[in-house]
Amino acid sequence: DSGVTQTPKHLITATGQRVTLRCSPRSGDLSVYWYQQSLDQGLQFLIQYYNGEERAKGNILERFSAQQFPDLHSELNLSSLELGDSALYFCASSVSPGTRDNEQFFGPGTRLTVL
Amino acid sequence: AQKITQTQPGMFVQEKEAVTLDCTYDTSDQSYGLFWYKQPSSGEMIFLIYQGSYDEQNATEGRYSLNFQKARKSANLVISASQLGDSAMYFCAMREGNSGGAQKLVFGQGTRLTINP
Numbered sequence: 001d002s003g004v005t006q007t008p009k010h011l012i013t014a015t016g017q018r019v020t021l022r023c024s025p026r027s028g029d030l031s032v033y034w035y036q037q038s039l040d041q042g043l044q045f046l047i048q049y050y051n052g053e054e055r056a057k058g059n060i061l062e063r064f065s066a067q068q069f070p071d072l073h074s075e076l077n078l079s080s081l082e083l084g085d086s087a088l089y090f091c092a093s094s095v096s097p098g099t100r101d102n103e104q105f106f107g108p109g110t111r112l113t114v115l
Numbered sequence: 116a117q118k119i120t121q122t123q124p125g126m127f128v129q130e131k132e133a134v135t136l137d138c139t140y141d142t143s144d145q146s147y148g149l150f151w152y153k154q155p156s157s158g159e160m161i162f163l164i165y166q167g168s169y170d171e172q173n174a175t176e177g178r179y180s181l182n183f184q185k186a187r188k189s190a191n192l193v194i195s196a197s198q199l200g201d202s203a204m205y206f207c208a209m210r211e212g213n214s215g216g217a218q219k220l221v222f223g224q225g226t227r228l229t230i231n232p
Contacts, residue, residue, distance in 0.1 A: 002159075033219065043206065043222040056219050088158060094218065103150070104220060106160035 003027065004107035006091050012113045018079040021110045025072055025093030031055070032074040033094075033104060034066055038087035049074055081114045088112075118142075119207050119223035127229045128197050135182070136192040136226045138207030144168075148210040149190040150220065151181065155203040163205075166190055194228075202230045 003026035013019055025032050034046040045058035049068035060066075063081075068074045078085060088111050092104040118141040128134045140149065151163040166174045166181045174181040182191040194201055204227050208220040 031218065035220075042224050043208075045219040045221070048219060058219055090160060092160075092220075103162055103165060104218075105162065106152070108159050111158070 002105040002107065004029075004091060004093050004105050006089075006107035006110050008110060009108065010111050010113075012115065013081060014115055015081055015083060017081050017114075018077065019081065019112065021076040021078070021089055021091075021112075023074045023076070023091030023093075023107060025074070025091075026105055029093035029095055029105070030072065031094045032068055032072070033092040034060075034074070034076050035090040035092065035106075036087045037090060037109075038084075041087075043090075046076070078112070083114050086112055086114045119209055119221055121207055121223035121226050123226045124224070125227045125229070127231060130199060130230050130232050131196055133193060133195045134197050134201075134228065136194075136205050136207075136228065138190045138192065138223060140188050140190060140207075140209050142188075142209065142211065144211055149181070149183070150208040150210065151179070151190075151192045152206045152208060153201075153203045154206065154225070160206075164192065197230050199230050199232060202228060204228075 005024045007022045031050045033048045037043045046060040047066050048056040052068050063079050066076045088109045090109045091107045094104045120139045147168045149166045153161045164174050164176045164179045164181050166183045173183050178195045180193045204225045206225045207223040
């Protein structure tokens with residue numbers, strides 16, 4: 001158990017819908033990362049937050065947005081869902097960016113299926 | 116742009132044998148970190164080992180060691196005395212330098228390792 005929690009574990013929805021994925025980082029971790037794992041794209045970085053502020057952005061679609069709240073939990077919002085958004089979405093957390101060996105601890109993932 | 120290449124889509128190894136999973140990387144950064152993660156069929160991502168670009172010694176963690184050859188830009192994972200529970204997908208990843216605290220990981224395509232009894 002990495003200490004990172006993600007809810008829900010599974011999500012099945014229809015095209016055009018909007019969903020919210022939730023992540024709670026490990027106690028003490030200030031940085032949260034979101035990754036998407038799909039069969040055709042592999043594991044891709046979406047976005048990073050550090051202590052409530054966006055710190056880095058990757059291949060995140062405009063239909064997707066995220067935020068980190070004052071209690072450090074984070075939410076990833078996916079809207080106007082398409083079949084291709086079906087994937088495993090991981091949240092990871094780390095203590096603080098800038099440290100030398102800043103290991104990222106991954107949550108169990110949320111498997112999103114868009115029908 | 117960074118890139119991680121794992122050239123072995125699948126590997127089959129007999130139990131108790133050692134196995135090497137290949138990883139090459141491409142970066143123009145002087146400071147970077149290399150990671151290996153294991154993803155069993157259950158789906159979670161398990162951190163195995165880390166190597167910093169300035170580390171002179173190869174990293175080791177129990178049965179895992181990282182064969183870091185900086186000049187060749189390779190960071191191969193070596194698993195000694197493989198076990199049935201080692202069957203999983205293995206990902207090599209690189210973290211770019213700490214520019215403003217941005218610390219995204221770039222992942223390779225993975226190697227599926229199967230340990231045969």
